[in-house]
Amino acid sequence: MDIYRSVIRPVLFSGVKADPEWLHQQTLGVLGWLDYHHQQPLARWLHHQLAKAYCLNDDRLAQSLWGLQFSNPIGLAAGFDKDGVASGVWSSFGFGFAELGTVTFTPQPGNPPPRLFRLPLDNAALNRMGFNNQGAAAMAHTLQQRWGNALSPLPSPFPIGVNLGKSKSTPLEEAAADYLGSFQWLKDWGNYFVVNVSSPNTPGLRSLQATEQLEPILAALQQENAGQKPLLIKIAPDLEWEAIAAVLELAQTYKLAGIIATNTTIRRDGLTTQVVRSTGKSVQEEAGGISGAPLRQRSTEVIRFIWQETQGNLPIIGVGGVFTPEDAWEKITAGASLVQVYTGWVYEGPAMVRHLLEGLLQKMAERGLTSLSQAIGLKE
Numbered sequence: 001m002d003i004y005r006s007v008i009r010p011v012l013f014s015g016v017k018a019d020p021e022w023l024h025q026q027t028l029g030v031l032g033w034l035d036y037h038h039q040q041p042l043a044r045w046l047h048h049q050l051a052k053a054y055c056l057n058d059d060r061l062a063q064s065l066w067g068l069q070f071s072n073p074i075g076l077a078a079g080f081d082k083d084g085v086a087s088g089v090w091s092s093f094g095f096g097f098a099e100l101g102t103v104t105f106t107p108q109p110g111n112p113p114p115r116l117f118r119l120p121l122d123n124a125a126l127n128r129m130g131f132n133n134q135g136a137a138a139m140a141h142t143l144q145q146r147w148g149n150a151l152s153p154l155p156s157p158f159p160i161g162v163n164l165g166k167s168k169s170t171p172l173e174e175a176a177a178d179y180l181g182s183f184q185w186l187k188d189w190g191n192y193f194v195v196n197v198s199s200p201n202t203p204g205l206r207s208l209q210a211t212e213q214l215e216p217i218l219a220a221l222q223q224e225n226a227g228q229k230p231l232l233i234k235i236a237p238d239l240e241w242e243a244i245a246a247v248l249e250l251a252q253t254y255k256l257a258g259i260i261a262t263n264t265t266i267r268r269d270g271l272t273t274q275v276v277r278s279t280g281k282s283v284q285e286e287a288g289g290i291s292g293a294p295l296r297q298r299s300t301e302v303i304r305f306i307w308q309e310t311q312g313n314l315p316i317i318g319v320g321g322v323f324t325p326e327d328a329w330e331k332i333t334a335g336a337s338l339v340q341v342y343t344g345w346v347y348e349g350p351a352m353v354r355h356l357l358e359g360l361l362q363k364m365a366e367r368g369l370t371s372l373s374q375a376i377g378l379k380e
């Protein structure tokens with residue numbers, strides 16, 4: 001029996017204290033404690049118990065990408081551990097990698113609450129968090145305390161990505177310096193880095209996806225980087241094909257390591273939910289991005305487009321609406337080398353990663369594939 005789905009989730013999702021952000025903070029508080037005390041016997045024992053329940057090790061799922069070793073293709077998406085307070089626990093939940101952030105140069109509170117809503121009828125969430133985080137310097141400090149020199153030199157057995165965003169107080173014209181400042185703080189503390197220009201919750205941020213605005217950001221970061229760390233860009237699902245093609249050209253010019261597709265969508269079509277229960281307002285009226293099941297198909301289409309445009313030469317991290325092994329397989333066969341999850345993990349609980357990995361292995365076996373990399377972009 002899956003205790004999370006049958007007992008824990010119904011209590012969490014329906015209780016008096018079921019405010020989703022409160023729950024998130026409580027969860028992260030516990031996991032942060034567990035990570036901080038990882039050398040103490042109780043924490044070690046708990047880590048071990050988690051790993052026993054949730055990890056699945058199989059060489060057929062392993063990949064080497066950008067000189068990094070991924071023990072499996074399922075990662076935690078950005079936004080869950082925004083300050084990197086639990087960076088050491090994610091491997092015990094069975095993930096193959098985790099992306100921390102989004103972090104901004106300036107610490108900032110984000111948008112006023114309520115700013116995170118569950119849409120259970122749609123297996124979805126609506127959020128307008130607005131990059132609430134402690135800032136790049138604080139994250140660098142946290143990661144340094146946790147890892148010492150362990151994250152560098154590479155390779156690491158559990159790659160950690162750091163997702164960078166623009167501070168709300170920084171004007172769009174000065175975005176490049178803002179991203180650069182965060183990267184300078186953090187470049188020793190991540191295995192890969194992501195330029196996030198796709199959150200709908202910082203005014204004007206998504207306009208940075210346009211060539212003229214993106215170019216100075218990528219130029220500044222890659223000059224500082226000098227080829228040391230893989231740099232990726234995370235894009236919105238709401239871009240037109242031409243705009244995505246333009247990003248891909250820049251990706252080539254600036255030798256980006258890959259694309260993360262996609263962030264949340266500002267579209268509201270196809271939702272069963274009409275009214276957001278906790279505010280009583282219509283889902284159209286509530287600002288923010290939709291994640292989860294309603295995003296699945298569009299995100300896969302974007303992945304397929306990128307794969308085709310680049311003839312499979314640019315690695316893709318696929319994210320959006322993954323709940324089942326079928327969803328993950330769909331992303332991989334559309335061209336994703338790695339897959340991230342957020343909303344699905346919240347709905348399905350911690351057993352989900354292992355379930356995804358078992359399902360992927362089964363699909364590989366049915367097709368006679370001996371390594372996950374053979375499934376990437378596989379036409380079925």
Ligand SMILES: Cc1cc2nc3c(=O)[nH]c(=O)nc-3n(C[C@H](O)[C@H](O)[C@H](O)COP(=O)(O)O)c2cc1C
Pocket residue numbers: 077078079080082101102116125127129131163196199234262263264290291292293295319320321322340341342343344
């Ligand atoms: C509450 C919440 C906060 C998020 N915060 C971030 C963030 O800070 N940076 C980012 O790049 N994506 C963020 N995302 C987007 C996710 O990383 C992911 O791209 C998106 O949710 C689609 O995946 P999913 O359907 O598996 O949730 C957030 C998503 C949610 C639900």
